Amino acid sequence: MSALAHPARRQILLTLHFRGGEATAGEIAERFEHAWPTTTRHLHVLAEAGLLQQEKRGRTRVYTLDRKRLALITEWLAWFDR
Amino acid sequence: MSALAHPARRQILLTLHFRGGEATAGEIAERFEHAWPTTTRHLHVLAEAGLLQQEKRGRTRVYTLDRKRLALITEWLAWFDR
DNA sequence: ATAAAATTTAGCAGATCGGCTAAATAACAC
DNA sequence: GTGTTATTTAGCCGATCTGCTAAATTTTAT
Numbered sequence: 001m002s003a004l005a006h007p008a009r010r011q012i013l014l015t016l017h018f019r020g021g022e023a024t025a026g027e028i029a030e031r032f033e034h035a036w037p038t039t040t041r042h043l044h045v046l047a048e049a050g051l052l053q054q055e056k057r058g059r060t061r062v063y064t065l066d067r068k069r070l071a072l073i074t075e076w077l078a079w080f081d082r
Numbered sequence: 083m084s085a086l087a088h089p090a091r092r093q094i095l096l097t098l099h100f101r102g103g104e105a106t107a108g109e110i111a112e113r114f115e116h117a118w119p120t121t122t123r124h125l126h127v128l129a130e131a132g133l134l135q136q137e138k139r140g141r142t143r144v145y146t147l148d149r150k151r152l153a154l155i156t157e158w159l160a161w162f163d164r
Numbered sequence: 165a166t167a168a169a170a171t172t173t174a175g176c177a178g179a180t181c182g183g184c185t186a187a188a189t190a191a192c193a194c
Numbered sequence: 195g196t197g198t199t200a201t202t203t204a205g206c207c208g209a210t211c212t213g214c215t216a217a218a219t220t221t222t223a224t
Binding site for chain 4: 024025028037058059061
């Protein structure tokens with residue numbers, strides 16, 4: 001859950017969502033003012049948390065949103081509705 | 083959202099929930115192996131994030147869970163269901 | 165007035181975070 | 195094979211996090 005702690009990372013997730021769940025590292029990075037390596041690191045944190053999957057496609061890398069993983073968080077929050 | 087990043091803080095929220103949304107600092111702290119001041123700090127972080135309210139009652143302090151604030155997070159996550 | 169109980173505040177120390185630049189890697193184009 | 199494009203890796207550095215102990219604060223009890 002600490003993967004969601006940083007605004008840039010939440011923005012990455014939303015960006016991916018509204019692009020149909022997939023985007024290349026470049027497409028994502030260009031939306032931020034951060035230097036590329038900074039975004040690369042955020043992507044890595046998200047992938048480490050299982051929220052993103054990485055796929056090497058030619059010389060680009062495509063990141064895919066894992067909505068199931070996000071759903072786990074929603075489920076955790078649902079404890080408070082009982 | 084970074085207030086939820088630490089496991090101890092999530093545990094505090096659940097503890098409060100299952101006690102009806104209210105508990106004293108002591109009741110919460112005794113559930114953790116952490117030193118008291120450590121738990122005090124976690125409580126403060128949660129209060130700062132608006133997830134808890136603090137009320138001085140005699141020589142104890144009662145913390146109350148703010149479920150509305152938690153609901154905001156659920157709402158954010160709901161973006162991914164569209 | 166003094167002591168005990170409940171809790172916070174202060175402040176130190178090591179770990180992690182998050183930005184950066186510079187250099188490395190991998191795939192494609194000529 | 196040389197260069198260009200896309201992206202990551204390495205590593206520095208200041209800021210924030212999280213644990214601790216010791217001391218302060220506030221209320222209740224004697």
